[in-house]
Amino acid sequence: MIHIEGLHKRFGAVAAVDGVDFEVPDGQVTGLLGPNGAGKTTTLRMLYGLMHCDDGRMEVDGIDVARDPQGAQARMGILPDSRGLYPRLTAREHLRYFGQLQGVGRSMLEARIDELVRDLDMSGIADRRAEGFSQGERVKVALGRALVHNPNNVLLDEPTNGLDVLGTRAMRTMIRQMRAAGKCVLFSSHIMQEVSALCDRIIIISAGRIVAQGTADELLAQSGHDTLEDAFVALTGIDEVTR
């Protein structure tokens, strides 16, 4: 479970995150939806401990991120915005390295790696070096290493970025599986269809503030529009800017 309260972050004169509160419950998929530059990535970076917040409070499974960032990181599986691999390591070695950094015991780690290779359909690339991997194969490895310690909370920053149709479908299946396993899943996206197809709850963020949150139906009712896209445009106020 993730709990965020009164989160603020400034870069110079720009308020990138300007008072964000939300909660992500276990066993649900929550989507952080917003246009580019809305503050999604900054919010996630503060949550996984790579950026300091100017003000506010963040908890992961009851652990205060500011006070015990490593404790919180151990309870999160994170697919960050940048997901570079080591070209000279194999897929399996990537998972093993991150498992060791997460402190997973040796015998348990090997079993978990086999499990992930199967679940993420990586058997063809498991023992190949990452050098020539396709975009889809890269994302699989990046996701695999994020989940190697079987975390309760999963943070995905624009997980389908750069994926083709097949890759996107595989990602969606993974996300649904994680929900079925009772995990707390938070992912960010700027693609309407993706969020509406997957999420139990949607949080719409714009210019560093939350402008609306709820289920898809609640958001439609709130905006008074018929489609989610219209609702999104109306709620974020992109509309006014483009005109």
Place this chain on the structure above:
Amino acid sequence: MNAVLAVLKKELIDGLRDRRSMMSAIIFPMIGPLFISFMFNTVTERQRESQDVEIPIVGAERAPGLIDWIERRGYTVVEGPLDPEEAVRDGTVDFVLIIPEDFAGDLAKARTAEIELVRDGTKKDAGASIGRAHSLVESYSRMMGRLRLIARGISPQLGQPISVETVDIASERQRAAHFMVFIPMYLILAAFISGMNLAVDTTAGERERHSLEPLLVNPVSRLSLLMGKWLSAVVFSCAGVALTLVSLVLAMRRVSWQELGIQLNLGAPEVAGVLLATLPLAFFASGAQVLVASFARSFKEAQTYISLMIIVPMAPSVIAQIYSLGNEWWMAPIPVLGQQVLMTEVVSGEPVSLLSYAATGLSSLVLGLLCVWVTARLFTRENVVFGR
């Protein structure tokens, strides 16, 4: 601790598979020794050549005593050209000695006999062989002079009120050490170059590959991560130094030092001493490189900074050489300079105290750790992590 080992292991595997890293750790140690064999073999060759100088003499039959004197000193006397001046001018010979007809007569009458030396003053490179011919005749003349005095019952010392005796206090081994200044220099460079690629690849490289952010979200302290990365560069650096030393020793075994007039003793104790002196430098070299590379956004940028940085640690030794400073106590803890002083002592066969090893080694270790600690602090800053 487990995390440090995990990072170290991963970076070593990664480095061993990287052609660039392996090249810098293997090629560099090989170039120096090859160069040395070539250089010294050329020097010995030259020295051998300069020894069999031919001395062209016109009228050799008029001075059998002098010819005998010259030939007994290992030189070859040849018949001088018919037209000495023309031969010297067109360069067939460097010089010609001409013995006049009344040479033997003058000697017999105890007069000063003259020998003509024809040379071309504009030809600078002939200086050495002319000097040798000149001094051969001079020494023959002195010997004859002494014999004349003795024949008249006078001590030859009367005719030589002052004599200068040169006392060279440098032992043969010290002279060799002086000759060997490039060995410490080369080993020091090896310490910097062999681990460089890893130091860059594991820091600036992570940023360039966009793998830094995923790495940093693991519950591991920045210090542990950087310790692992640093130690992997240290391992490569040490391996490079050891490899350099081994190939240097192998190369130097093939040089005939006796012919060069140098007694070089590079036995097991000296090699061990040099290794003990240099290896700790790897801690400092890699630490400083990790720190500098962390400021760079790309691999190339980091390499530029680091190649500039190699000059900085070299500065103290250059200054020490310019002011020809000896071995001062404050030199030991300065990286590079300390190692250089220590190695020179080892190679010249002076007894080196354990304290010197400890002071030099510990200082490099501590300074290396300090660099890593500062880098770890840097990596907690958002602008460093995200390269803003």
